[in-house]
Amino acid sequence: MTTTARVAQTARPAGRKNPTPAPATTGTFRSKNKIDPTYYWMVVPVLALFAFFITLPALVGVFFSLTNYAGYGDWKFIGLANYVNIFKDPAVLQSYIFTFVFALTTTVVVNIVALAIALGLNAKIKWRTGIRTVFFIPMVLSALIVSFVFNYLFSNTLPVLAERFGFTPLATSILANENLAWLAIVLVTVWQAAPGATIIYLAGLQSVPSEVYEAADLDGAGSFRQFLSLTLPLIMGYLVINVILGFKGFLGTYEIIVGLTGGGPGMATQSVAMRIFSGFTGGDYSYQMANAVIYFLITLLISVIQLRLIQRRGVSL
Amino acid sequence: MSAASLSAKAEPSRRSLLKAAGLAGAAFMVPLSGCGATSGAHNGITTLRFMQNKPEVVAYFNQVIKDFEALNPDIRVIQDFNEGNFVPGLVRNDPPDVVTRGFAQATADFVKKGIFADLSDMPVAASIDPKMQDLVASWGQYNGSEISALPFSLAAAGVIYNRDIFEAKGVAVPTTWDEFIAACETFKAAGIAPIYGTFKDNWTLGQGLFDYVAGGSLDVAGFFAKLTAKGAAISPDAAESFTNNFAPALPKMLQLASFSQKGAASKNYADGNAAFAKGQAAMYLQGPWALSQLVAANKNVRLGSFPLPVTNNPADTKARVNVDMALSITRNTPNMAAAQRFVNYLLEPSVVNAYNEKNAAYSPLKDAPAVENPQISGLNTSVRDGRYYQGATTYFPPSVPLYNYVQSFVYTQNGEQFLAALDDEWRRVAERTAV
Numbered sequence: 001m002t003t004t005a006r007v008a009q010t011a012r013p014a015g016r017k018n019p020t021p022a023p024a025t026t027g028t029f030r031s032k033n034k035i036d037p038t039y040y041w042m043v044v045p046v047l048a049l050f051a052f053f054i055t056l057p058a059l060v061g062v063f064f065s066l067t068n069y070a071g072y073g074d075w076k077f078i079g080l081a082n083y084v085n086i087f088k089d090p091a092v093l094q095s096y097i098f099t100f101v102f103a104l105t106t107t108v109v110v111n112i113v114a115l116a117i118a119l120g121l122n123a124k125i126k127w128r129t130g131i132r133t134v135f136f137i138p139m140v141l142s143a144l145i146v147s148f149v150f151n152y153l154f155s156n157t158l159p160v161l162a163e164r165f166g167f168t169p170l171a172t173s174i175l176a177n178e179n180l181a182w183l184a185i186v187l188v189t190v191w192q193a194a195p196g197a198t199i200i201y202l203a204g205l206q207s208v209p210s211e212v213y214e215a216a217d218l219d220g221a222g223s224f225r226q227f228l229s230l231t232l233p234l235i236m237g238y239l240v241i242n243v244i245l246g247f248k249g250f251l252g253t254y255e256i257i258v259g260l261t262g263g264g265p266g267m268a269t270q271s272v273a274m275r276i277f278s279g280f281t282g283g284d285y286s287y288q289m290a291n292a293v294i295y296f297l298i299t300l301l302i303s304v305i306q307l308r309l310i311q312r313r314g315v316s317l
Numbered sequence: 318m319s320a321a322s323l324s325a326k327a328e329p330s331r332r333s334l335l336k337a338a339g340l341a342g343a344a345f346m347v348p349l350s351g352c353g354a355t356s357g358a359h360n361g362i363t364t365l366r367f368m369q370n371k372p373e374v375v376a377y378f379n380q381v382i383k384d385f386e387a388l389n390p391d392i393r394v395i396q397d398f399n400e401g402n403f404v405p406g407l408v409r410n411d412p413p414d415v416v417t418r419g420f421a422q423a424t425a426d427f428v429k430k431g432i433f434a435d436l437s438d439m440p441v442a443a444s445i446d447p448k449m450q451d452l453v454a455s456w457g458q459y460n461g462s463e464i465s466a467l468p469f470s471l472a473a474a475g476v477i478y479n480r481d482i483f484e485a486k487g488v489a490v491p492t493t494w495d496e497f498i499a500a501c502e503t504f505k506a507a508g509i510a511p512i513y514g515t516f517k518d519n520w521t522l523g524q525g526l527f528d529y530v531a532g533g534s535l536d537v538a539g540f541f542a543k544l545t546a547k548g549a550a551i552s553p554d555a556a557e558s559f560t561n562n563f564a565p566a567l568p569k570m571l572q573l574a575s576f577s578q579k580g581a582a583s584k585n586y587a588d589g590n591a592a593f594a595k596g597q598a599a600m601y602l603q604g605p606w607a608l609s610q611l612v613a614a615n616k617n618v619r620l621g622s623f624p625l626p627v628t629n630n631p632a633d634t635k636a637r638v639n640v641d642m643a644l645s646i647t648r649n650t651p652n653m654a655a656a657q658r659f660v661n662y663l664l665e666p667s668v669v670n671a672y673n674e675k676n677a678a679y680s681p682l683k684d685a686p687a688v689e690n691p692q693i694s695g696l697n698t699s700v701r702d703g704r705y706y707q708g709a710t711t712y713f714p715p716s717v718p719l720y721n722y723v724q725s726f727v728y729t730q731n732g733e734q735f736l737a738a739l740d741d742e743w744r745r746v747a748e749r750t751a752v
Contacts, residue, residue, distance in 0.1 A: 068749070085745065156583070171580075173582060262519075265728055266729070284716035287749055
């Protein structure tokens with residue numbers, strides 16, 4: 001999940017309302033089977049780079065998932081044995097459960113927080129620009145750095161404070177608690193991801209014409225009613241985009257966990273991405289490649305479902 | 318477990334990231350093999366590439382190389398300390414000529430694949446202490462009898478203790494488990510944390526509490542030999558299983574954990590070094606790699622080491638050792654003669670003994686002088702008599718997240734679940750690597 005992708009979304013918030021009219025006149029001036037080569041110059045290099053650096057390695061990975069390759073040395077084909085073994089591995093299953101629970105929770109929390117912040121920042125409050133800037137700072141910080149800072153806070157500062165105020169549940173680091181460590185990861189992820197979602201919501205809120213609120217005021221609707229019946233439906237497209245982009249990004253969660261718990265305590269916070277990556281260093285290359293292929297298929301399925309959802313909502317990504 | 322691999326654990330992703338990036342890139346380089354070779358003979362000067370994996374001794378080896386080049390003007394040596402390059406180098410068929418690595422499971426894997434040349438004909442091989450050479454051989458030999466690596470440095474680990482605190486409380490270095498427990502109780506009663514625990518960095522639990530107790534109470538090498546022989550047929554009920562061998566040792570591990578200071582779960586290795594150096598605990602379950610950090614944190618700290626006694630028979634007490642550096646020559650190097658001359662030079666007493674003295678480690682030479690460094694001299698008897706073992710954690714394939722399991726065990730205190738998980742993991746890895 002890159003934040004630039006989200007920013008790009010805001011650049012064309014009105015896309016679905018004012019579809020760019022197709023240049024109908026072009027056809028009459030130019031022969032139909034002759035296309036300006038400029039378009040090829042734009043597309044082909046990117047396509048070639050994408051194929052060489054993304055598609056080809058992925059295919060190489062799929063190929064090796066059918067072997068017992070350790071990353072070096074001899075290897076031979078072993079058919080689908082890696083895939084069969086993946087399904088028998090409770091550690092892998094646990095990482096899938098953790099990742100999905102984490103992604104769902106984080107998506108919900110991020111969107112609630114981001115929407116609340118966006119509503120606040122969209123209102124006519126004092127020092128609005130300054131406050132907006134403050135809220136967007138987390139977005140420009142590297143997730144790894146953020147998580148190392150929070151790691152220190154959770155491990156040292158928070159326990160000391162909790163002990164001073166006699167709040168025992170937090171007196172030992174929650175990162176050391178197998179049942180609570182994932183909440184710390186959710187918290188830091190939300191802190192880091194909310195600004196990006198907020199930007200999209202802000203763009204959405206600004207696209208809502210003020211007339212509808214004036215009309216609602218005249219009809220005597222309270223502010224909560226206005227939010228529920230006007231704001232939310234009108235920015236539904238933005239909400240769908242946020243949920244989809246967010247969920248997809250959180251499924252690949254990696255660096256914040258590395259910075260906070262390293263997958264621990266015990267096995268409590270091992271995400272799928274971490275398991276896959278462990279194959280590179282662990283001599284388990286082909287096995288984790290099989291895991292990666294399975295994970296790719298699952299995310300692909302989710303993406304297809306989400307795309308269907310978007311189309312029904314009439315939003316274009 | 319070399320100090321280098323420890324520092325890699327402190328920053329988990331950087332080196333492994335490089336390695337992965339290298340691996341991915343290497344996949345494309347296969348058809349281009351032969352390109353980019355940096356070693357070879359030009360103008361009568363042979364260039365060797367020497368790879369070592371400890372960033373803290375780069376300057377030291379630069380000096381060694383300079384001395385070597387002065388004596389051997391026809392050889393130039395390039396030091397390469399990016400270990401992440403090693404596997405991609407193999408894939409490209411352009412590995413370094415001389416390699417030194419910590420010798421354990423991972424390096425043994427290379428040996429099994431015949432990556433390294435046989436060094437048994439080198440005269441210098443005869444000057445190595447056979448007990449230390451056996452540590453290398455215990456991981457398996459290529460073609461049954463080849464010597465693929467010559468030990469260069471042996472790190473011995475035990476319990477690091479604060480001499481001032483021991484003297485102030487009148488506690489002598491314990492030689493039996495009961496004495497050790499009594500010492501812990503004494504410190505506890507005096508309001509001093511007996512042991513400084515750094516549970517947040519789970520490797521410290523693995524190499525400390527888990528390895529020390531396992532190594533002191535059972536024959537680790539024998540156990541893993543039988544376990545490996547059993548292969549994928551292992552089950553928790555088998556006589557060779559973790560469940561049936563490690564269970565008696567687990568209560569002692571938990572007892573050790575219980576003597577740690579309050580809040581050990583939120584402290585990491587760096588916290589531990591800082592706190593222990595300031596005298597916040599009497600003992601610290603760490604190896605020699607921590608010594609320089611402890612002294613850096615407090616230059617007046619007076620430290621010693623002793624092997625952890627795990628039974629009540631002092632003769633059973635053993636130290637945890639690892640072959641921290643072992644020299645190998647890659648099999649396909651075009652510069653075999655020059656590489657052998659360089660290895661010979663590195664194993665000259667003046668070079669290898671000086672290195673080990675400087676780095677609080679043990680020289681592999683038969684007639685090396687006794688270690689006088691008071692920080693580790695408490696381990697001398699164990700090392701001299703060969704009463705040592707290689708840590709149980711080092712026998713695990715890296716794909717088993719063992720440290721996580723150990724940490725989980727210490728937190729949940731569920732030994733049955735812990736050992737069943739190890740049996741299970743071991744079987745699964747055996748299953749998929751056997752195919």
